[in-house]
Amino acid sequence: MSTASARATHALGAGVTVRPPRLLVAGHQNEGSAFDAAEARRLLSEGALRRPPFPAVVVYQVRSGEHQQTGVVAEVSVTDYRAGRIRAHEATDPERVRQLVDYTETARLERTPVMLTHTPRHGLREMLAGVTAGTPDVYLPEEAHTHRVWVVQDDALLRAVAEELDSVGALYIADGHHRMASADRYATRHSGLDPDGPAAFTLAALFPSDEMRIFGYPRCVAWPPGWSAEKLVTALGTAPGAAGIEECSAEEASYPVPDTAAVFADGRWYRLWLGEPGASGVRASLACVRLDEGVIIPLFSESGGAPSPGTHDSAALADWCSARGTVGFLPYPPSVAQVMAVSDAGSVMPPKSTWFHPKAPQGLFARELA
Secondary structure (H helix, E strand, O other), rough: OOOOHHHHHOOOOOOOEEOOOOOOOOOOOOOOOOOOOOHHHHHHHHHEEEOOOOOOEEEEEEEEOOEEEEEEEEEHHHHHHHHOEEEEOOOOHHHHHHHHHHHHHOOOOOOOOEEEEEOOOHHHHHHHHHOOOOOEEEOOOOOOOOEEEEEOOOOHHHHHHHHHOOOOOOEEEEHHHHHHHHHHHHHHOOOOOOOOOHHHHHEEEEEEEEOEEEEEEOOEEEEOOOHHHEEEEEHHHHOOOOEEEEEEEEHHHHHHOOOOEEEEEEEEEEEEEEOOOOOOOOOHHHHHHHHHHHHHHHHHHOOOOEOOOOOHHHHHHHHHHHHHHHHEEEEEEOHHHHHHHHHHOOOOOOOHHHHHEEOOOOEEEEEEOO
């Protein structure tokens, strides 16, 4: 994970550039909108944030129910993103990227790591298992998740983890496409600074792909003016990208099956069967793409989209839509392998196509850029 070893690897045309992080770690979540450099200094003085020793291996484990994923927190190179060694699978909104860059310029702080995934490496998994057998330096239990962090200063472990990560040919963005794009923009603005300085890297949490979990990302649209529920359901079932529609239970809606999307409208759940893909390739086969391009865009381009709830939960989607009189969709999620294949092909899905869960909460890790 040293810069020197990473450069040597790149001279051979292999591997990503990853280095130990200079970061702040919180003992609790710091989610305030004013979480900037001044707030970080205050939290440091109060002991709510601490600056771990450097260099160190930072191991991060998050558990949600029976699901658990373990990885490392590190700094990754913006150059790798530009070169396609850090690969995206979703399009980004330029305005959202601009807002994040403006925040970074003002705060001089990164407050949430980009979540990346990579092909599993047995040796790395064994090393992290040895670390997590010990007592964590940070233990953060929440209602739905448990976060644990280990900070280990050990030269032999640093070298071993560096060798494993230097052998990773590509990293895939799971969550944080806009944060990665804003890091690229921020680095461009500060390109005259030290090429190994803070602006040339960004904070990331790296997890093996076989420990990642994806849910369908909900969509909401405005109810078309003057449409009855019967007209809406009929239109959905006969849309260009649909193969039929049937009413289903709320329990069935919670677990969409392949080639379907659950639909909530007027207090009822429906299972929308999606037609054959309109093109070849992994991207075209995904339920979220077929739903967007074959159903939502043809039927609702005039009525427009609507905000969606900040959760993948079907019950929350139903409550949200009922309160606002909107139509909700919950597509069958892609697999991690499909997401990686889309990235490898250089394609992108529509924004908000994947809901990787769980992930690091805002403010658990932060990185100073000043």
